[in-house]
């Protein structure tokens with residue numbers, strides 16, 4: 674029985690990955706900031722354990738790691754993310770830019786490191802962090818600088834973590850889910866959440882140490898940094 678821990682599991686891609694993982698018979702520790710208002714998550718059936726986690730709050734992260742002491746984690750999915758609302762050159766909210774870094778760039782490292790012992794208890798531990806092709810230097814654009822820069826920083830943090838953890842046998846990858854119809858992606862997005870989540874889960878299922886440090890999309894294609 675494999676155990677997955679997913680952050681930001683109350684809506685969007687995180688909720689759908691949780692739903693599909695449960696359908697596959699996996700045990701899912703689904704985390705979100707406020708479980709009491711996560712009705713859609715609570716309605717899911719299967720080997721589901723819902724836990725509170727604010728990925729930017731060290732005491733929240735430490736508390737969950739302590740609660741889960743002794744639990745072997747096969748997969749950690751750093752899914753929680755944010756898209757700033759004021760991030761253009763003419764209309765910049767610098768606090769939001771800082772928050773984008775806290776959630777998108779620093780939290781995946783913070784959460785991964787807190788769960789190192791749990792991951793090391795698995796025979797095939799994997800960390801998958803959702804970033805974005807908008808972070809790729811090859812696809813640089815003039816919009817959404819808070820999002821692009823924070824996700825690019827997440828990519829670099831995950832590459833560094835991959836090198837740090839290679840000798841420990843923990844695989845670390847960045848994944849792009851596609852442009853997906855969620856609150857963040859909007860209704861005009863190219864991809865449904867079901868297709869994105871199933872692709873991501875298939876890619877994650879197949880990850881091994883030979884993939885560590887890679888940047889892949891939801892179909893398993895390698896992306897340029």
Ligand SMILES: NC(=O)c1ccc[n+]([C@@H]2O[C@H](COP(=O)([O-])OP(=O)(O)OC[C@H]3O[C@@H](n4cnc5c(N)ncnc54)[C@H](OP(=O)(O)O)[C@@H]3O)[C@@H](O)[C@H]2O)c1
Nearest residue numbers: 681685686727728752753754803805852853855856857858
């Ligand atoms: N949708 C796309 O087109 C797209 C494209 C590329 C990459 N991505 C990435 O894919 C991931 C999921 O995106 P999505 O489209 O599902 O986004 P979404 O619908 O906006 O959901 C974002 C999730 O992140 C959670 N979250 C935000 N800050 C958090 C924090 N401090 N602690 C814990 N959870 C937090 C939210 O929880 P609350 O409900 O509490 O706010 C929510 O569950 C993100 O990392 C995003 O950047 C998405």
